[in-house]
Amino acid sequence: METYLLDLAILLLSAKVFGILARKIGAPEVVGEIVAGLLVGPAVLGFVKGSDFLTMMAEIGVIMLMFEAGLGTNLKELRKTGPKATVIACAGVAVPLVLGMLLYMVFFGGDVTRGLFVGTIMSATSVSITVAALKELGKLNDTVGTTITSAAIIDDVIGIVVLTVVIGMAGGGGNSDNIGMVLLKVILFFAIAIASGFLVYRGMAWLDRRFTHTRRIPIVSLCYCFALAYVAEKYFGIADITGAYVAGVILCNLSDAEYIERRVDISSYMIFAPLFFTGIGLKTTFSGMGPKLFIFSILFVLVALAGKVFGCGGCARLLGFKKRDSLIIGTGMMTRGEVALITAQKGLTAGLLTADFFTAVILLILVSSIVTPILLKKEYGK
């Protein structure tokens, strides 16, 4: 018999226990959950091994999280912050891209393409941890929260374009798309999302009036979220969490939006979300590495974090955000996730990267996931 039931019991229990402990010492609960995964996982105690099942459950967890973030969106706020968020996202891609390239070239010599690729890995924000932290702090839907979330979504789109260009520069042709195709896909995705969104919203609004507060409302909404997440990643090369967020935004004006969010939230916190957070720790293993790579990894993490703080935070300050809010935006954009790993994987396939670099990427994901919520809490506490 497979051990998934035992895995679930161990992960959910340890996530809760460490989440509570984290809160006791003033850290956000998500940090405790990540640490729980690190502890019970292969890196320390080895009680739970990662599995395809756990990976899929974690993915559903982060999809639900982003769907909820979308559902809670204040559309007026989104429209207001949209232009600024776009500029912030661009700066947040450009600065780590350049810094990452320089770091690589200082360490390993002059190959610009490889350097650019290391920069590309650094440039992909994964906002889910920040969303969870802001939610915990009750700051997800104000101006700053909305700016971070929408900047991260735009960041995802820019990231796809940059990745395509860099892989194209390396001559990594084969079945990879050209830049025109990628742009077309991005435009098509948003066109389809908006068109389908219009229809789905009308249908759901009717359901909502006719059958307020019935189970079919949250269930059908969740189906739409899963479908859009799937379509985004499968056919348009856009991260599934972006699709889930867009699905949430489309439904955020339903009168039952809060009812949907509550149902999704319960399913999420009972099982899926803790599996996402513990999953980050679970995936971490520290294989042996030489001193040069070790130092590189440390610097890689520091540069990647600083790149977002200065890129996004600095840009936000220039755009007129207050100093504290700019810092929060920069900090919120620091988190990296699976997209960085997927990008690194593509670099491996294209011959731009060796497998050693994965340790640095995993370290970046782990450190940013733990540090960001703690810093955010401090910055809001001021």
Added chain:
Amino acid sequence: METYLLDLAILLLSAKVFGILARKIGAPEVVGEIVAGLLVGPAVLGFVKGSDFLTMMAEIGVIMLMFEAGLGTNLKELRKTGPKATVIACAGVAVPLVLGMLLYMVFFGGDVTRGLFVGTIMSATSVSITVAALKELGKLNDTVGTTITSAAIIDDVIGIVVLTVVIGMAGGGGNSDNIGMVLLKVILFFAIAIASGFLVYRGMAWLDRRFTHTRRIPIVSLCYCFALAYVAEKYFGIADITGAYVAGVILCNLSDAEYIERRVDISSYMIFAPLFFTGIGLKTTFSGMGPKLFIFSILFVLVALAGKVFGCGGCARLLGFKKRDSLIIGTGMMTRGEVALITAQKGLTAGLLTADFFTAVILLILVSSIVTPILLKKEYGK
């Protein structure tokens, strides 16, 4: 990218749509969900294929269902119905066992052991569909509902013993246990469940007083449920759903029992339970079979259903239940599930069965899952 998100969207949406349609024509919602799985699955449209992921999600669904049934238990009712339920369970195993054996011998000649094995397959009730149907009717926790649930749990234990004896008769030694070992395991399981239950209940009652209505209550409870389900199946050969039900019974006197049940219920109806019900339809494929096996399969299903109705229902009547209640008990015990398939699988391994018989078993699971809720609704409607 894997298709699990799309699978989830298709299954959850079709389950909801067909569930609503079923209710419109006066049938229970679960029947619609099973039919939805049959339609979108390989048997008809082929939109969704079964996968390990979906199987595990379905298993979590049925575990949650049985945990909820346990949580809703009225302990007084359970104590009152216990002795009668035991007798009913015994009759419900004995009658199909004998009828199944006779049916096999009429069709395929005189091998008593093989005949007994076919009877054993018939004898394993899987009460989850009945639990779902009774829940929908609001009749899960009265005397009749409690009798059915507890008889099904006892049925599971008797089934394990019978299976061991029959496999033992066939000389299917190897790593299979002897009867003393099996009985010891069953006793040990309940001893451990009660001992751990005592501790867990004390701990949970403390948590409950101290942190009423906080997330930790349902999460820790669910972890205990998963752990007991795992331990039951892994170390004691008892079905995981039995473990889940026992975990629910242990916690049913907590003052927050209803709060836990509600949280588990939302997680369950949003995702897991529909995957269990559609999963039954999804697993069904009708491969080609000869006329003899076809007729045998039809009779196998009829005898298996009649065996429980007469065995359990007749016994209930003799024990003083009213005519209608006896009929409901007999009908409620008709449902078969995975345990029948697992038993058949063991017979295949022990050389007591050929693979053709699986079609008959799958047909029994499908027919009993669809017919039972419909009949129950009619019988209660009288």
